[in-house]
Amino acid sequence: MLNISNLQASVEGKNILKGLDLEVKPGEVHAIMGPNGSGKSTLGNVLAGREGYEVTAGSVDYLGKNLLELDPEERACEGVFLAFQYPVEIPGVNNTYFLRAALNAQRKYRGEEELDSVAFLKLVREKLSVLHIGDELLHRAVNEGFSGGEKKRNEIFQMAVLEPKLAILDETDSGLDIDALKSVAEGVNRLRSPDRAIILVTHYQRLLDYIEPDHVHVLAGGRIVTSGGPELAHRLEEEGYAWLEDGGVAEVAEAS
Amino acid sequence: MNHATNPETGTDRGQGATIAVPAWLQDLSSRAGERFESHGWPHKRLEDWKYTPLTGLAALDHAEAEAGAGADLNDIRSLDLGGAPALGWSPDRSPEVRGTLPDGVRILGLEAALDAMGNRLKPLLEGLDTDAPSLAMSALNTARLGSSPSSAAVVIVVESGVDAGTLAVEWTRFGASNALDNARVIVLLGEDASLDLVEHHAGAGMLNMVNQFELHRGSRLRHARLQDQQASSWLITRTELFQGQDSEFEQASLDIGKGLARHDLRTRLAATGARCVTLGAYLPTGDAHVDHHLDVRHEAPGCNSEQVFRGVVHDRGTAVFNGRVHVLPGADDSEAHQSNQNLLLSREAEVNTKPELVIEADEVVASHGATVGQLDERAVFYLRSRGVSEPLARRMLTGAFCRSVVDAIGNETVREALRERLEAKLENAS
Numbered sequence: 001m002l003n004i005s006n007l008q009a010s011v012e013g014k015n016i017l018k019g020l021d022l023e024v025k026p027g028e029v030h031a032i033m034g035p036n037g038s039g040k041s042t043l044g045n046v047l048a049g050r051e052g053y054e055v056t057a058g059s060v061d062y063l064g065k066n067l068l069e070l071d072p073e074e075r076a077c078e079g080v081f082l083a084f085q086y087p088v089e090i091p092g093v094n095n096t097y098f099l100r101a102a103l104n105a106q107r108k109y110r111g112e113e114e115l116d117s118v119a120f121l122k123l124v125r126e127k128l129s130v131l132h133i134g135d136e137l138l139h140r141a142v143n144e145g146f147s148g149g150e151k152k153r154n155e156i157f158q159m160a161v162l163e164p165k166l167a168i169l170d171e172t173d174s175g176l177d178i179d180a181l182k183s184v185a186e187g188v189n190r191l192r193s194p195d196r197a198i199i200l201v202t203h204y205q206r207l208l209d210y211i212e213p214d215h216v217h218v219l220a221g222g223r224i225v226t227s228g229g230p231e232l233a234h235r236l237e238e239e240g241y242a243w244l245e246d247g248g249v250a251e252v253a254e255a256s
Numbered sequence: 257m258n259h260a261t262n263p264e265t266g267t268d269r270g271q272g273a274t275i276a277v278p279a280w281l282q283d284l285s286s287r288a289g290e291r292f293e294s295h296g297w298p299h300k301r302l303e304d305w306k307y308t309p310l311t312g313l314a315a316l317d318h319a320e321a322e323a324g325a326g327a328d329l330n331d332i333r334s335l336d337l338g339g340a341p342a343l344g345w346s347p348d349r350s351p352e353v354r355g356t357l358p359d360g361v362r363i364l365g366l367e368a369a370l371d372a373m374g375n376r377l378k379p380l381l382e383g384l385d386t387d388a389p390s391l392a393m394s395a396l397n398t399a400r401l402g403s404s405p406s407s408a409a410v411v412i413v414v415e416s417g418v419d420a421g422t423l424a425v426e427w428t429r430f431g432a433s434n435a436l437d438n439a440r441v442i443v444l445l446g447e448d449a450s451l452d453l454v455e456h457h458a459g460a461g462m463l464n465m466v467n468q469f470e471l472h473r474g475s476r477l478r479h480a481r482l483q484d485q486q487a488s489s490w491l492i493t494r495t496e497l498f499q500g501q502d503s504e505f506e507q508a509s510l511d512i513g514k515g516l517a518r519h520d521l522r523t524r525l526a527a528t529g530a531r532c533v534t535l536g537a538y539l540p541t542g543d544a545h546v547d548h549h550l551d552v553r554h555e556a557p558g559c560n561s562e563q564v565f566r567g568v569v570h571d572r573g574t575a576v577f578n579g580r581v582h583v584l585p586g587a588d589d590s591e592a593h594q595s596n597q598n599l600l601l602s603r604e605a606e607v608n609t610k611p612e613l614v615i616e617a618d619e620v621v622a623s624h625g626a627t628v629g630q631l632d633e634r635a636v637f638y639l640r641s642r643g644v645s646e647p648l649a650r651r652m653l654t655g656a657f658c659r660s661v662v663d664a665i666g667n668e669t670v671r672e673a674l675r676e677r678l679e680a681k682l683e684n685a686s
Contacts, residue, residue: 048641051633076643088638092656101652102642109643141656142638158642 001026001197002067002166007058008222009046016042018222019058024166027194031208031233032201034219035241040201041085043219044170048082049075062166076102077109079165083155083172090142095154096124098142099161106162127160131187149180156187167191168199173207185210205237220244277402278370280378288386288398295392304390307576307608308518308547313436313462313490332428332458335482335673340422340454343410345439351410360418361451362411366402369411369442377411380442380468384496393492397466400438409440412453416446416472422669427457436462436490443467445475445503452667455481457513462490469495471503473527478506480670481519482677487542489515494522499559501527508665510674511538511546512681522551525559525587536565537661537678540573540605541685547576554587554617561591566658567598569605570685577626580612587617594624599631599657655682 002024009017016039024030034040046053047060049072060067067075090098104114115123128135133153143151152172159167169188173181188198188211200211208216208230216232217224218241225244226232235243277285297313298305334342341355343363353363369377386395401409414420425441445451449472457463471477483491491513499505511517523532538546552561567575577596598607611624631653639649655678662678665671 050637050641071646072637072640073643073645073649076641082641084638084641088632088634090635090638090653090656092660093639093652098639098642098644098652101648102639102644105645105648106643162642 001063003059003061005059005061007043007046007060008056009042010054010056011042011052015056016222017046020219020223022217022224024197024199026165026197027192028215029192029198029200029211029213031213031216032199032219032224033203033205033216033233033236036203038219039222040203040219041170044082044085044168044199044201047075047080047168048072073105074109076162076164077106081159081162081164081167083152083159083167083169085171085174087143087146087151087155089144089146091144093142095140095142096121096138099124099158102158103161124161127157130190131157131160132183133157148175149177149184152176152180152184153187156184156191160187160191163191163196165195166197166199168201170201171203172200173202173204181207182210205233208233218244276367278374281370281381281401284382285399285401285403288395291386292392292395292399295389295395298390298392302390304549304578307574308516308545310393310490310492310518334426335424335454335456335677337422337424337454337673338669340424340452340669342424342426344426344428345408351408357423358418358420360415360449361420361423362413363423364411364413366409366411366440369409373411373413376444377442380470384466384468393464394466394494396436397438397440397464397494401440409442411442411444412451413444414446414449414451414475417448418446418450420449420451422452422454422667425453425455427455427463428459436464439463439465441465441467443469443477445469445471445477447472447500448474450476450478452478452670453480454670454673455479457481457483457485457491460486460489460515463492465491465493467493467495469497469505471497471499471505471530473501474503475500476504476506478666478670479508480665480667480674481507481509482674483509483511483513483517483546484677485513485515485517487514487544489513491515491517493518494520497521497523497532499523499525499527499530499532501556502529503527504531504533506533506535506666508535508661508670508674509537509548510662510678511536511540511544512677514542514544516545518547518549520549520551523553523561525552525554525556525561525590527556528558530556531560533561533664534563534565535661535664536563537567537658538565538575539568539570539658539678539681539685540575541570543572545574545576548578549576550579550581552579552581552592554581554583554590554592557586557588557590557617559587559590561593563594563596564661564664565596566661567596567607568601568654568658568685569598569607570601572602572604574606575608577607577609578612579610579624581614581622581624583615583617583620583622585616587620589619590617590621592620592622592624596626597657598626598628599654600628601631601654651682654685655679 004022007020100120217227298310300309345351579594581592583590596609607628609626611626636649662675
């Protein structure tokens with residue numbers, strides 16, 4: 001589904017990603033972990049097409065298309081979804097109105113009929129009940145005055161409505177208390193399916209207690225330095241990221 | 257007609273149907289004419305007219321006026337106000353009312369009004385301040401009072417206790433010549449009376465308009481104004497307001513036209529409990545220019561004023577906001593809030609904003625703020641990342657920015673009618 005090869009990217013002239021390789025297949029959940037400043041958020045932003053992130057080398061193939069050539073909205077219409085680390089507050093734009101405009105833009109792109117407000121509301125209520133989210137957020141402006149937890153839940157809710165093929169969750173666990181974390185994780189788990197891939201970008205292992213990944217990668221210095229199964233996350237939790245610098249990386253790198 | 261209308265002789269359209277006016281009004285008009293002569297057209301050395309000099313009016317040549325006369329009147333749609341009676345007005349005909357006015361509501365032309373209530377009108381007409389050079393346009397307006405149909409005046413009287421409902425005033429200007437039309441609208445609201453007055457300015461040409469509103473105790477006037485005039489058109493308005501005890505005034509201006517618009521409002525909150533809310537959304541595109549000058553005077557204690565203005569400026573558009581709120585000594589326990597926010601959507605767009613708050617009383621709650629900025633690109637990206645196209649994302653954000661002003665309009669029918677025009681403008685502007 002997603003094939004990232006030797007991806008190099010810079011922000012404001014500073015090289016952040018320095019040759020990143022990653023392959024993701026449908027149905028898989030990948031966790032990308034790493035210390036602060038390793039390039040985790042840059043990866044999410046590059047994949048979503050944010051301006052200011054310059055790709056200097058490498059390629060990203062997504063379902064046979066060159067993802068990097070597409071505008072952000074085209075990527076979304078092709079099924080890529082980024083759950084933001086810091087969802088933006090947009091006063092004056094109603095959450096329901098926005099989400100319907102987004103869904104209909106995607107449906108139109110795919111040649112499907114647009115949903116009228118009745119059909120849309122029905123869909124939205126189904127998703128809300130599955131995610132155990134109250135419907136009050138429908139009436140509010142996008143993220144305006146939302147608590148940290150509400151913002152993250154709103155991201156998961158949008159993801160549930162838009163049903164992406166590839167979801168990238170950028171530090172969705174950051175700033176959440178344990179209850180909010182559990183409920184966000186539950187939302188993500190409900191969206192796991194054989195034809196949907198999920199990339200979890202996270203600093204901490206604790207999210208992975210609730211969402212079991214198929215693969216865990218460690219990003220450091222702009223590259224994936226080691227990969228493994230869920231056990232790798234536990235090792236990071238116990239030993240921190242320091243062991244990577246103490247030759248652990250070299251060891252793994254040589255072995256691979 | 258190679259020159260602009262001579263302010264001395266007024267419109268030279270030849271209609272000349274001068275009405276019979278009493279001697280005091282003739283005197284008033286001729287004094288005002290002299291005053292205008294000595295003031296001259298408002299020019300940029302006057303602080304109040306720095307960004308909107310009207311000296312161009314005097315110099316405007318025929319060719320430019322003709323360009324504006326390409327008015328496609330088929331494009332003009334009346335506002336849908338649920339069948340409210342309408343006062344139609346254009347330079348070529350005298351004001352006429354379509355529909356039925358409720359009992360207790362009268363609309364009089366100047367001549368009839370002078371007959372019926374000359375004693376009441378005299379102090380009002382004489383009371384309009386024309387002394388300062390910055391009030392030259394008011395002087396010109398007074399000089400033209402009653403001189404021809406194109407300088408018409410109407411008096412709207414609502415008896416005490418009467419709810420007059422909604423009255424539309426349609427100003428369709430054809431711009432067939434480079435004449436400057438003058439108009440005066442006087443509204444007298446009796447105690448506990450109420451009226452929704454909706455002005456619609458469309459077409460082309462030039463209009464210099466003075467509103468004089470008197471709100472007696474417990475009355476309510478909601479004044480909405482849609483300015484959707486064509487390029488090369490000029491609309492100059494001054495609203496002079498007197499507010500009695502517990503009276504309520506709401507003015508909502510939506511400026512989406514392509515020409516020049518200048519709006520002055522001066523209100524006197526003269527007795528306890530009066531409330532004045534002014535709302536404005538302006539979206540100059542092309543070479544349009546919109547200028548709001550407010551002068552809100554808290555003269556009595558316990559009054560309340562609020563100004564909310566939002567501007568979205570495209571292309572080479574320019575906007576000016578000058579909001580002066582003066583809480584005079586003794587006007588204790590007043591509340592005054594002001595907010596002016598602007599979005600600049602092009603490199604050449606320009607905004608000049610100046611809040612002025614002068615407080616000379618005690619126990620006053622006041623706030624003011626002015627901002628000029630651009631769309632939040634993080635928000636644009638957020639919307640696009642969900643599949644919304646870039647133009648739609650920008651439109652959603654600009655709409656969100658200025659829609660709140662229209663949402664605050666008290667009368668639902670008026671609100672919906674203006675909202676529809678705002679949405680259409682947002683669609684076309686992006």
